[in-house]
Amino acid sequence: MRYFCKKSRFLFFLFLVLILLLGYTLYFDTTGKSKQASIGGDSSLLRSRKSQRSGHTVATVENHQAVKGHNTEKTQISSKANVGEVPVFITVKTGRTYHQTRIPLLLQTWFNYAANETYFVTDTEDEDISRQSGRHLIVSGCGDGHQRDALCCKMGREFELFYLFGKGKDWFCHVDDDNYLNVPSLVNLLSQFDPNKDVYVGKSSLGRTMSLHWEYKSIPAILTNASRSPFWFATGGAGFCISRHLSQRMQPYVQNGKLVQMCHFTGLPDDCTVGFLSECVLGVPMTPSRLLHSHLEIQRVPVDQLKNHVTFSYGVLGKQETLIPVDGPFSKTEDPTRFKSYHCLLNPQVEWCPR
Structure with missing residues (x-):
């Protein structure tokens, strides 16, 4: 009888241990799932996780959401220069038409010298380009044509990427997919300016100012105090850069579709509208640089x-x-x-x- 009682107590104790272990397992399994759900189901624009590539955070956009992705693949096509971290956030506007022609050439050449800082903003998913760029291909959700709305939409996405992933960078720079960007020379050019002040560096493709015909326009409240004077704009085909301070002042005018709305008001493409915003709305004229070149000029550089x-x-x-x-x-x-x-x-x- 005494043996039976001892055995019963032992079995009861073993049963309690099993119950505790089962409860412990279920608790942490549920907690882990709830944490995953809170990240995967977040309705905010940003979902993030750390990249394992040099501790750098990379990004892609899926279903109109900006996502910091994970990359462990070898993506370099060319030798990478030992230039250190570049204090510039660079976006390249492109589209489906040029995924197989223009982008591979950039990946083979200058992209390797600012791979962590450069993002391609496009309109169509492309797994090969995404992989080769270290998941830096951004699907914008914009149109795939060269119409004004598509261009302005992509430019708005470029600004939004800078606000999301460019924290700590002194400059936001835009180039087109038919630009070669000499990264060390870019850094040298921008070192002449103070990113904590309002700076808008670019090159005009017209060689003259532009003007709006205000008398035919219904002026939005946000533009009531805008200057009606002629303005300079930096052509996107040569690239342009905006200081961190000025880009922060531009934020209320360009994110969440606001740049597209401003393009509708101006009736102009994205780069012209950015010039209007900088000079007429915020009072910052373009600073011209002879070191930037577009496809609209004959090259006579020695x-x-x-x-x-x-x-x-x-x-x-x-x-x-x-x-x-x-x-x-x-x-x-x-x-x-x-x-x-x-x-x-x-x-x-x-x-x-x-x-």
Whole structure:
């Protein structure tokens, strides 16, 4: 009888231990699921997690949400310069049409010198480009054409990305997908300005100011005090940069679709409207730089000065090509944009540059 009581007590004790272990497991399983649900089901714009690549946070946009993603894949196509962290947040406007033509060339060349700071804003998902860019392909939810609304929508997304992921950066810079960006020269150019002041650096494509026909417009309340004077704008085709201080002042006018609304008011494309916002609304005129170049100008930069310039592009103006005036090492057949040849001029140590 005494043996039976001892055995019963032992079985009862074992039963209690099993109950406690089961309850412990269920508690933490439920807690973990609730935490996951609170992250995955958050209705805010930002869902974040840490990247394992150099401790850097990267991003992509899915279903119109900005997401900081995880990347452990090897994404470099070219040797990466040891330039340290760049104090600039860079966005590249692109679209589905150019995923297989323009973007691979940028990934092969200058992107590698600011990979952590550069994001591509597009209109269509592309797994290959997303992987190769370290999940820095941003699907904007905007149209895929070259119409005003699509351009202004993407530009608004570019600003929003800076507000989300550019914290700690001194500058927000925009370039197009047909620009070569000389990153060290960009950093050198911007070092001449104070990011804590209002600075808007770019290059005009017109060589003159623009004006709005205010008499035909219904003025939104937010623009009641805007100047009606002519203004300068920096063409997006040459790239432009905005200081952190000025970009923060622009925030109420550009995020959450506000830039598209302003484009409707001006009747102008995105880069013109940014110029209007900067000078007429906020009182900050463009600071011109001769180191920025678009496809709308014939390049006559002396070869010995090419390394000092910040952006170049390519195209045809009239009957003349607007290419970087650099000789070799690739032929025009091998390198029709001259980006690869220019990249090798700047970085002869890159493994695919001819010796």
